[in-house]
Amino acid sequence: MATSRIPVPFSEPPWLMGLPSPYYNDSHRAWQKTCRALVDELLMPEAGDWERGGDVPENLYGKFAAANFLVPNLSAPLPVKWLKKSGIHELPGGLKVEDFDYLHTLIYVDEMARTGSLGPSGAITTGIAFGVPPILKFGSEALQERFLPDLLTGRKRICIAITEPGAGSDVSNIATTAVRSKDGKNFIVNGTKKWITNGLWSDYASMAVRTGGPGPSGLSMLVVPLLNTPGVSMRRIKVGGQTSAGTTFIELDDVQVPVSNLIGTEGQGMKYVMQNFNHERLTICVSVNRISRVALSSAFEYCLKREAFGKTLMEQPVVRHRLAKCGAELEAHWAWIENFVYMMTKLSTSDANAELGGLTALAKAQAGRVVELCANTAVLLYGGNGYTRSGQGELVERILREVPGARIPGGSEDVMLDLAIRQLVKNFQRKNRELDAQLERPGGSSKL
Missing domain, CATH: 2.40.110.10 (Butyryl-CoA Dehydrogenase, subunit A, domain 2)
Known part of the structure; x- marks a missing residue:
């Protein structure tokens, strides 16, 4: 993981490297600082040891719950009524639950993956992130009353x-x-x-x-x-x-x-499962992009100091070429994610499901391809160190083992590619039918 006082290239998304962005406001910037501080406190110091040992402490979930740091796993807008009934009016840093949007979700998921492993963060986030939304979106008032207060506060999982x-x-x-x-x-x-x-x-x-x-x-x-x-x-x-x-x-x-x-x-279970997948796939995109970033920036930093044949690896054109190819794929994918999430803040839930479902599947498939490229390249540039589960290359070796977990869960890559095109065709045909109906209607407008 990057240790330089100046951020290593590719170690942070452009908006955190000091570059301007049209997406983030003061609330988002304050939230990012809050998330980083809490992740640095609760996850970063021991996450590598936990992943190495194959488990997290029993009290870790409780620590996140006590800090109201479980709620950001839910898709925006948050269930304000149920949160306030459960005594949760603000998130860490004073962010009011009614002001939380999908860009806050993106920031939270991105920060949680900075450990370079989806294991420790997944031990905290996966259940509530994908298990609660079906109850929220489709459950009756009585069902919500029975389960949500304990789930939202972390008393139950x-x-x-x-x-x-x-x-x-x-x-x-x-x-x-x-x-x-x-x-x-x-x-x-x-x-x-x-x-x-x-x-x-x-x-x-x-x-x-x-x-x-x-x-x-x-x-x-x-x-x-x-x-x-x-x-x-x-x-x-x-x-x-x-x-x-x-x-x-x-x-x-x-x-x-x-x-x-x-x-x-x-x-109606099939409908509920499919709609729930959209949030899951988008958050997978964010977390997988971040671990790709961790792998690439770690390799970048290593190449600046590792010497071979009388010069640093970074002075070798073939090394720079490999890093460049990874960087292009990584940043293009991140720009796509940011655009997706921005659209989520502007569209209704029904419109987002209809318009973005296929593209979300495509972005999820691309996430797997990006992490495979970045992790493979990082291991290769680390050489023998990247093939060991300890020492300098331990982090990138671990990320390489994360690749199948990025490409399969939430819908395997080939299925996602096919689903994306089928849904895009379906939308295209539906809009053509709607346009034809408008044009054929006597006195009708040609507008959709």
Whole structure:
């Protein structure tokens, strides 16, 4: 990680390198300083040790909750009513919850990934970031009243449980069943969930289940109790990267879930899952771009001082060429992310889902390509040091192991590329039909 008093090239986004930006106001700049100070206090000193050991301290989540530093994981605008009912009126630094926008989200996610690993930050963020929104967006008032106060304050934890051994990006193939009991009071849930981040520590899961027949129309979402629940067994899955994030295999054997735990309308689960993915994919873009930045700037700094053949690596044209290619991809991707997030601050939720869903998938796919290029290049430039799990190259070696975790979760890369084009075609065709209808209407306007 860069240690120079002057920021090493590529070590920070341009707006934090002192360059002008049209996106950020005084509130965003103050929030960035607040986030950096808290991440420096709560994560940075020991994050490498935690990732190396494969776990985070039990009290880490509580420390974030005590600082009201869990709430920024939620997509903007924040659930102001529920936050204030839970006693949360401000975020750290005095930022009022009603003033929080998606650029504040971007800043938070970017700062949390500065450790150069998605493990320690993921141990804190993944569950609440993706498990709470389905309840917020689609749950009934009664369901929200039962769960949100404890989840928003960190007294309880939740995860998102979609993926199964036989259903990853193919969500419509989910096999976990939820069948109504004879008395109609409960769903009886049976099945397995795999690669569930934070599952080990979660009191609940926002879970995709099959309440009907085959295909997407048979899917629903339930709030399923996990910890200390009869019929639920969980074990850690050892993975190559993000080792401290609590990746979990969940088995469900006749688990009784009250019918009142249904999120939204039965049979609408596919819609809920797909809309939830947009926030997940955008935050993946931000965090993956930052760990790419950590890898590239670390290699940049190393090349300034490492000597070979009588000169520093930076004096070798081939080295500069490799760094340049990475820098171009990194900064182009970041500029795209900033533009995305700015659009999120201007569009309604429904318009953002319709217009940006496909492009978000494309940006997520590109994030995986960027981190693969930057991490591979960094390891190569570190030479033998980049192939070891200790010493000077430990950081970039670890980031290289994060690459599959960037390219697969949230929708694997090939699926994202295909989804992006299908949704762009769908939007194009819909707008053409709307235009044709306007032009054919007697006395109608040609405006959309």
